[in-house]
Amino acid sequence: MIEVEKLNKQYKENVIFNNFNIKFKDKSLTVLLGENGAGKSTLLRMITALEKPNSGKIYYFGKILTKRQVREEIGYIPQEIALFEHMTVNENINFFKALYKKTIPTKLIDSYCEKLNLSERTSKVSSLSGGTKRKVNLLIGLLGDPSILILDEPTVGIDLKSRYDIHQLLNALKETRLIILTTHHLDEVESLADEIKLIGSDPFYRNILEEKGWSFEDSLRNNGNLD
Numbered sequence: 001m002i003e004v005e006k007l008n009k010q011y012k013e014n015v016i017f018n019n020f021n022i023k024f025k026d027k028s029l030t031v032l033l034g035e036n037g038a039g040k041s042t043l044l045r046m047i048t049a050l051e052k053p054n055s056g057k058i059y060y061f062g063k064i065l066t067k068r069q070v071r072e073e074i075g076y077i078p079q080e081i082a083l084f085e086h087m088t089v090n091e092n093i094n095f096f097k098a099l100y101k102k103t104i105p106t107k108l109i110d111s112y113c114e115k116l117n118l119s120e121r122t123s124k125v126s127s128l129s130g131g132t133k134r135k136v137n138l139l140i141g142l143l144g145d146p147s148i149l150i151l152d153e154p155t156v157g158i159d160l161k162s163r164y165d166i167h168q169l170l171n172a173l174k175e176t177r178l179i180i181l182t183t184h185h186l187d188e189v190e191s192l193a194d195e196i197k198l199i200g201s202d203p204f205y206r207n208i209l210e211e212k213g214w215s216f217e218d219s220l221r222n223n224g225n226l227d
């Protein structure tokens, strides 16, 4: 479980979170929904210890962790693809593997690649499609065997088949870990979400979720950040 308590975050005069509380359950995938600028990426970066809140606490499985412990516990897959383009997929895997204290065995990497339909392991990243690059980006985030996986729009701008492959793997992974994901795709919400948390103020999202009959938590409103 991740518990965010009384979190405050502002950029100069721009208040993003005001005494904000939210919880994420273990062994489930939570989708964070909200319009552009709602604060989804900011929240994920604070959970990942890449950014500091102005005040507030974040508990990971009941404990406060140091920055280094957070990095060991979390696999963070950012919106931007962060790979070495001039290296092959396998060379990227080996490079990033070397940065971790503990890593997953080669057999598990092979099995993740199989689930992702990722066969171009000896090709240079620069020659890969956008969808395949996103698959490799996800794979890199898994190398340290994280108990928490955080993905910021992992399937943005890719074809349906690649998105399906990524969904297959995420659906298998969520059985054993805590996953938080942001997306703007409703089909992604439908095929992946165990929990939906809305953090935007745009009524469009609220209305569409109600129309679909999906249960969701209205996080900013529950926290008194909205009227």
Ligand SMILES: Nc1ncnc2c1ncn2[C@@H]1O[C@H](COP(=O)(O)OP(=O)(O)OP(=O)(O)O)[C@@H](O)[C@H]1O
Residues within 6 Å of the ligand: 011, 014, 016, 034, 035, 036, 037, 038, 039, 040, 041, 042, 043
């Ligand atoms: N480093 C920063 N400096 C100043 N303002 C920032 C910074 N990062 C984010 N913001 C502001 O914080 C707000 C929330 O941004 P954030 O990127 O978290 O939104 P988001 O919900 O992830 O949006 P998107 O769906 O577009 O990714 C926005 O108003 C943004 O302009």
